[in-house]
Every structure is written in structure tokens, then in C-alpha cells.
Amino acid sequence: MMLTELTIAAAQDGLRRRDFSAVELVGAHIAAIERLNGRLNAFITVTADQAMDAARRADDVLAKGEAAPLTGIPLGIKDLFCTDGVRTTAASRMLENFVPPYESTVTANLLRDGAVFAGKTNLDEFAMGSANINSAFGAVENPWKREGEADTVLVPGGSSGGSAAAVAASLVMGATGTDTGGSIRQPASYCGIAGIKPTYGRCSRWGTIAFASSLDQAGPMARTVEDCAILLQSMAGFDLRDSTSVDCPVPDYRAACGRDLKGMKVGIPAEYRVAGMPAEIEAAWNKGIAWLRDAGCEIVEVSLPYTKYGLATYYIVAPAECSSNLARYDGVRFGRRVPAASLDEQYEATRRAGFGAEVRRRIMMGTYVLSAGYYDAYYLRAQKVRNLIRRDFERAFQQVDVLLTPTAPSPAFAQGEKMDDPVQMYLNDVFTVPASMAGVPAMSVPAGLSANGLPLGLQIIGRSFDEEAVLAAASAIERAASFTHRPALRAEVV
Amino acid sequence: MSLDPATVRRIARLARIGIDESDLHALQGELNGILGWIEQLNEVDIDGVEPMVGTGHAALRMRDDVVTDGDARDAVLSNAPDAAGPFYTVPKVVE
Numbered sequence: 001m002m003l004t005e006l007t008i009a010a011a012q013d014g015l016r017r018r019d020f021s022a023v024e025l026v027g028a029h030i031a032a033i034e035r036l037n038g039r040l041n042a043f044i045t046v047t048a049d050q051a052m053d054a055a056r057r058a059d060d061v062l063a064k065g066e067a068a069p070l071t072g073i074p075l076g077i078k079d080l081f082c083t084d085g086v087r088t089t090a091a092s093r094m095l096e097n098f099v100p101p102y103e104s105t106v107t108a109n110l111l112r113d114g115a116v117f118a119g120k121t122n123l124d125e126f127a128m129g130s131a132n133i134n135s136a137f138g139a140v141e142n143p144w145k146r147e148g149e150a151d152t153v154l155v156p157g158g159s160s161g162g163s164a165a166a167v168a169a170s171l172v173m174g175a176t177g178t179d180t181g182g183s184i185r186q187p188a189s190y191c192g193i194a195g196i197k198p199t200y201g202r203c204s205r206w207g208t209i210a211f212a213s214s215l216d217q218a219g220p221m222a223r224t225v226e227d228c229a230i231l232l233q234s235m236a237g238f239d240l241r242d243s244t245s246v247d248c249p250v251p252d253y254r255a256a257c258g259r260d261l262k263g264m265k266v267g268i269p270a271e272y273r274v275a276g277m278p279a280e281i282e283a284a285w286n287k288g289i290a291w292l293r294d295a296g297c298e299i300v301e302v303s304l305p306y307t308k309y310g311l312a313t314y315y316i317v318a319p320a321e322c323s324s325n326l327a328r329y330d331g332v333r334f335g336r337r338v339p340a341a342s343l344d345e346q347y348e349a350t351r352r353a354g355f356g357a358e359v360r361r362r363i364m365m366g367t368y369v370l371s372a373g374y375y376d377a378y379y380l381r382a383q384k385v386r387n388l389i390r391r392d393f394e395r396a397f398q399q400v401d402v403l404l405t406p407t408a409p410s411p412a413f414a415q416g417e418k419m420d421d422p423v424q425m426y427l428n429d430v431f432t433v434p435a436s437m438a439g440v441p442a443m444s445v446p447a448g449l450s451a452n453g454l455p456l457g458l459q460i461i462g463r464s465f466d467e468e469a470v471l472a473a474a475s476a477i478e479r480a481a482s483f484t485h486r487p488a489l490r491a492e493v494v
Numbered sequence: 495m496s497l498d499p500a501t502v503r504r505i506a507r508l509a510r511i512g513i514d515e516s517d518l519h520a521l522q523g524e525l526n527g528i529l530g531w532i533e534q535l536n537e538v539d540i541d542g543v544e545p546m547v548g549t550g551h552a553a554l555r556m557r558d559d560v561v562t563d564g565d566a567r568d569a570v571l572s573n574a575p576d577a578a579g580p581f582y583t584v585p586k587v588v589e
Contacts, residue, residue, distance in 0.1 A: 101569035200549045214548050246551045312532040323509060330510075332582050334573035343585050348512035360511055361524060367509040368497075368525070378532070383545030385538050390546060422524055423531045439549030464551060 003028040004170040004491035008073055008227040009254075011173060015062055015072050022058035022072030026051050026116050029074040032491030033118060033171045036143075040489065042156075042166040044079045044137045045087055046119040054116040061114070070234060071114030076166045076175035079120035080127055081107045081218070082207040086117075090209045091125045091135035094335045094354030104207025105239045106176060106218045113234040118172050122162030125356045126326065127183055127211045130428040132161025133415065134358045142191060142412050143169040143487035147453035150488070154412040154454070157187030157428075163221050164191035170491035174222035174231050178208060180215045181314050182408075182432025185444035188221055189407035189457025192446045192485065194228050194474065195221035199464045200439035201246035203232075204239030212321035213244075215314075215436050225445055225475045229253035232467065248465060256468035257475040262296035264473065267400035271307045272431060274409070281406045281456065284447050288404055288458045291480035292473060300400050304392040309385050310434035315426060316369050316382035317437075322359075323366025329354060361422065386437050393438040397463045402473045405431050407444040407457035431459060441467045445474040446483040455485065496526050 003025050006014065014020055030048045037043050051074060058072035082088050082100035089095045103111070111117075124134040132140040132155060140161040142154040156165040160177030164187035167175050177184035179197035188195030196219045203218040210216060220231030233254065238247040268289060273282070293299050331337035331350030338349040355363065369378035396403060409430055418424045435442040441464070444457035458477055462470035486492075497505075502522045506513045513521065567580060576583045 098573055101566070101572055199551075201551045240555075240557075243554060244548065244552045306538070309535060309538060312534050315528060315532055316535075327510075331575060332584055335575065337575035339576075339585070341585060343587050344510070345512075346585055347510040351510055352512035355511070361521070361528075363509050363511060364502075364505050364521070365525060365528060368505045371505070371508060380545055381535055381538075381540060383547060384540040384543040385535055387543050387546035388538065388540070390549075421527065423527055439551070464549070 002492050004032055006173070007224050008173050008222060008230050011073060016067055018062070022055040022062060022116070023052065025072055026055035026074045026118070029118055029172055036169055036171060036489060036491065036494055040141045040143060040165050040169060041138050042122055042140055042162040042169070042171060043076065043119040044089055044091065044122050044162070047086060047117060051116050051118050058114060058116060068112070068114035069230065070110060072116060073114070073174070074116045074118045074172050075110065076119060076121040076163050076172040077107055077117050078123055078160055078163050078176050078178060080123060080178055080209045081176060082209070083107055083117070083120065086120065088120065088209070089137070091123045091137055092354065092356070092359070093136045094329050096136070096336065098335055102207060105204035105241065106208065106235045109234050109237065115234070121166055121175055124159035124161065125359050126209065127159040127178055127180055128322070128358050128362055129158040130182070130186060130425055131155035132158040132187070133419065134356055136356060139415060140165050143489035144192060144412060144454055145488040153415045155190070155415055157190035157412065159183040160221065161187050164188055164193060164195070167191070167193050167221050167223060168487050169489055174220055174227055176218060176235065177221045178216055178218050179436065180212050180318060181436045182429040184219045184221060185432045185442060185457070185459060186408050186428060188444040189455065190412035192455030192483070192487065193221055193223050194225050194443065194445050194478070195219060196228050196232060196443040196467065196470065197436070197441060198232060198236060198467055199441045201244050202236050202465070202467070204237070204242040204245045206239055206241040210325040212318040213325060214321060215318060225471055225478050226254060226257045228443070229257050229471050246465070251468055253467060253471055256471045259468070259472040260296070261292065261472060261476050264297045264402070264469070265300055265400040266292050266297045266473065267300050267302035267396050267403040269302050269304045269307065269396070269403055269405060271304050272405045274430065278410060280450050281409060284456045284458060285404070285406050288447055288477055291477055292404060294480065295476040302396045302399055302403070304396060304434065306385065306388040306392050307434045310389055310437055311426060311430050313382045313385045313389065313437060314433045316378050317386060319362040319366035320370050320379050321366070323363045323370065326359070326363055389434055390438040393440055401463070401469050403461040404473070405459045405461065407431060407459040411450040411454035411456055435461045440464050441470050443470050443474045445477050447477060447481045448483065449485060497522055497529065
């Protein structure tokens with residue numbers, strides 16, 4: 001087996017046994033990035049030299065028998081996490097030359113535990129998008145191909161599309177993502193990997209470039225559920241510097257992956273059976289239900305009546321928060337400046353040139369729904385509907401332990417499809433947004449292939465701070481699905 | 495609710511985003527498309543429902559009123575597009 005095929009769990013053991021060195025492990029991944037990134041465009045910045053230096057230090061630590069949980073493990077970091085001394089762009093012209101003088105809490109936690117960063121992964125600009133086509137550094141290519149269509153370029157999903165593509169193609173063993181309305185789960189589903197959005201408040205947002213602060217949450221993406229659990233263990237934890245960080249103990253996530261599911265109650269929300277759902281999505285969902293039943297779960301029909309308003313609510317709340325957060329890009333203190341005669345003209349010229357079309361659209365939508373005379377009709381109404389959506393979940397979780405749904409309404413689509421109408425693009429997130437609105441944890445796990453050979457993910461949604469039940473159910477699906485398919489473009493074959 | 499070109503210009507002005515006349519028509523169409531779609535929220539009965547401003551798991555914490563960070567002037571200025579000594583610069587605002 002090649003080093004790039006290993007799971008994080010297996011690599012931890014191999015490094016400790018000295019079957020291979022961290023230099024060999026990291027070197028194999030850097031070589032894969034050099035071969036494939038020109039095509040996939042999964043990384044905006046590759047930090048090969050720093051990664052190899054870190055690998056040598058990891059080998060010293062391993063030789064002394066002092067390994068931390070992630071010593072020598074090569075990871076990709078979504079280019080939305082500030083990294084000390086390493087350019088952090090948010091895939092925006094606005095931050096093309098921004099070099100943070102500090103480290104985000106999540107990446108600092110990973111470094112504390114020995115992780116090696118191979119580089120900064122591509123994303124939709126400021127994490128706004130569902131196809132990773134809104135990047136100032138170019139679109140990301142999904143390493144998967146439709147059967148018989150080797151030349152059709154598919155999107156990896158978004159916004160964490162670079163992280164998903166890099167993990168799927170074995171350029172790194174795992175990656176960080178962020179999820180505001182589905183930005184970890186939907187690309188995980190499109191690229192055939194696992195990814196978890198933890199409970200809002202579980203991972204610190206400090207040092208992560210803000211999009212919609214009441215929704216943004218960091219989480220891991222990896223090829224197995226257990227690897228996600230290992231990464232989340234490091235990333236999670238209370239942080240005084242984030243006022244919404246929650247001070248509660250972080251349990252042993254890896255142990256949860258092996259938990260017996262006997263007696264677990266799994267809810268199937270009727271409202272997720274949306275009109276026009278493709279038959280293969282419904283079939284994958286039904287298979288997931290059968291697998292959990294076989295694992296000893298009790299299947300319960302539940303109702304989330306306000307779910308259907310989730311997406312429309314999201315597209316008021318998220319742009320409102322985005323318009324407020326992105327006001328900081330003024331061309332004065334950091335980031336791009338387009339000089340002009342007056343301060344107002346400089347703001348307008350800077351923001352016109354620095355932001356891409358989707359970001360400008362969302363800032364304007366948010367500005368409008370917050371403006372005098374429209375605040376009550378749009379923003380306040382949306383916040384009230386959001387509360388109803390949360391109550392739906394609270395009621396459902398009085399009856400069941402987790403919910404099972406599809407992750408996305410389709411497999412990965414091709415670049416150029418769904419791109420004329422913003423609303424059509426937004427519909428990709430119809431199944432992921434409701435959990436974001438409620439703040440509850442949710443995970444995508446690969447469950448099978450579509451008729452044309454593309455991965456399909458299933459989503460497990462859990463109670464607030466019960467990531468363990470989510471990981472346990474996702475692990476059971478992973479075992480039953482025995483998803484061993486790999487994408488056409490990957491380190492082992494290219 | 496449908497936005498006319500003057501309203502689109504006003505929103506852009508509030509957001510401090512310059513728009514060209516050539517952008518205006520497309521932007522108006524896209525914003526109206528999104529607004530038309532979110533109109534569906536008007537059918538929800540929200541009487542007596544409290545607005546949700548966050549997930550509410552973290553209560554705002556008090557801390558001692560002391561300096562916990564600072565003395566990092568050069569780091570703070572390191573990304574300024576045009577710093578002059580220890581200052582940010584802006585175009586002249588007082589005539």
C-alpha cells in the first residue's frame with residue numbers, strides 16, 4: 001500500500017512503529033501535490049519547504065518517543081484560517097497579499113498536536129458558494145469523473161471544495177473546512193469523503209475569516225469517519241477569545257466511532273422527501289435506513305415542518321451577517337486598496353475591484369434586508385422563522401437520537417451547469433442548511449455511487465454537543481456501505 | 495417587492511460598492527430573483543415567536559477589565575496597504 005492511501009489512524013501507528021518516517025509520509029504527499037495540483041487547483045498556496053522542515057522535526061520527536069496525536073500527519077488548511085506568516089486569502093482579490101501575524105485557534109490546536117500543514121486549500125471566495133467556482137484563484141476540479149466522461153470537469157462542491165478535492169485525491173490525509181450552510185458536508189458528499197460540522201460553539205471561530213458569525217463553524221474532512229474524529233479531537237475546545245465558544249468537555253470522539261447502536265432511535269424527516277428528488281438519492285437514503293436498522297437502530301418517522309423554509313431564511317440571515325462582517329474591508333487597514341480622490345470613492349473602488357460577483361451580490365442583499373424600512377419585513381421575520389426551525393429540531397430530538405437524510409439533492413455536477421441563476425445554485429444546500437440554522441452537529445458520510453459512478457453522501461444530524469452519536473451512526477453507515485471506491489484522479493495513479 | 499434601478503444604486507451606495515451602469519441591469523434581475531424566492535417566508539405565521547439571534551449555548555462572559563493583548567503596533571500595521579510611519583493613511587477628508 002502506498003503511503004498516500006493510508007488513513008490517519010493507520011499512519012499514526014506506522015509512524016510510531018517507525019515503519020516509515022514523517023519525512024517519507026509528508027514527502028509522498030508533497031510529491032502528489034506537485035503532480036496533481038496544477039490540474040485540480042485544490043491549493044492556493046503550497047508550503048512544501050515548511051512542511052518538510054516540520055516533518056524532520058516530527059521525526060526527531062518520534063525518535064524520542066514523544067509523539068503527539070497528529071505528529072507527522074500532513075493536512076490541508078482551508079485558506080480561510082489565518083496562519084501566522086503564511087498568506088491567507090479567503091480566495092479573494094481583497095486579501096491576495098494578506099499575511100496574518102497570528103494563528104487561528106483551530107490551526108494552533110492542530111499544530112500543538114503535531115500536525116504538518118502542506119498548504120492552504122482553495123474555496124469559494126469568503127466561503128460563499130456551493131461549487132468552488134467563485135474563487136479569485138480559479139475553480140477547483142473534482143477528482144471524480146462520470147463514467148465514460150473523462151473530459152467533463154465536475155465541481156467539487158463548496159465552499160470547502162479545495163479541502164474536499166485534496167483529501168479525495170490523497171494530496172493530504174485530512175483537511176480543515178468551515179461550514180456555514182453546508183460548506184463541509186456538501187463538498188464531502190460530492191468528493192466521496194467524510195466531513196463533520198460540529199455543534200455551533202464547539203470549535204473556536206477566533207482567527208477564522210468571518211462570513212456569517214451566527215452560523216460559521218469549523219470542522220474536519222477526511223477519508224474515514226474515524227479520521228474525522230481524530231482531527232475533531234484536536235480542533236475542538238473552549239476558547240476565551242471567541243465569545244460564542246462553549247465551555248464544555250470534549251469527549252473521546254474516536255471511541256464513539258465504535259459504539260454499539262443497539263436501541264439508538266433514528267428519525268427520518270418526512271419533509272426531506274422533496275418533490276423531484278432523483279430516484280438514486282432516494283435509493284441511497286433507503287439503503288442507509290436499512291443499514292441502521294440492521295445495526296440495531298429503531299427507525300422513527302419524524303416531522304420538521306419548517307424545514308422547507310430553511311434555505312430562504314438562510315439567504316436573509318447569512319447575507320445580512322456577511323454585509324456586516326465584510327464592512328471591515330475598507331482599503332485602509334489591511335487588504336487591497338484602489339486609490340481614489342475621496343475616502344468614499346476609495347471605499348467604492350476598492351470594494352468593486354476586491355470582491356467577486358457573488359460576494360458583492362450577497363453584501364448588497366444583506367445591506368438591503370438590514371436597511372431602514374426593510375429590517376422588520378426581512379431580517380426580523382427571518383430570525384423568527386429561524387427560531388421555528390430550531391424548535392422543529394428540538395421537538396424531533398425529544399423522540400430520536402439522530403436524524404438521517406441525504407446530504408445533497410444530486411451528485412457533483414459539471415462546471416457550467418446551474419450557473420445562470422443564483423437561486424438554482426443555492427438549492428444545492430437544501431438538506432444541509434436547516435442543521436446550520438439550528439446550530440446542531442451534522443456529518444456527511446459516503447454511502448454509494450450514482451448510476452454514472454459518482455459518490456453520494458448521507459447526512460447524520462445530532463443533538464447539540466452530541467457529536468458522539470453522529471460519529472457512531474456515521475461509522476455504522478460507513479461499515480455497512482464499505483465504500484472503497486476512489487476517484488479517477490488520485491495520488492496513486494497519476 | 496421588486497427593486498427598481500434607483501434602489502439598486504442606493505443599496506450599492508449604502509454598501510460602499512461601486513457599480514457600473516453596465517452591471518445595473520443584471521444585478522437588478524438577480525436581486526429581484528432572490529427577493530421573489532424569499533417572499534415564501536411571508537406565509538409563515540410568526541405571531542408571538544421570539545427572534546433567534548444565536549444558538550444561545552454560550553452566555554456572554556464577564557472578565558476583568560484589564561489589557562490582555564497589545565504592544566503589537568508593527569504587526570497590526572504590517573498589512574496596511576499604505577502606512578506612513580505608525581499611521582494608516584486615507585485620502586484627504588477635510589478641505
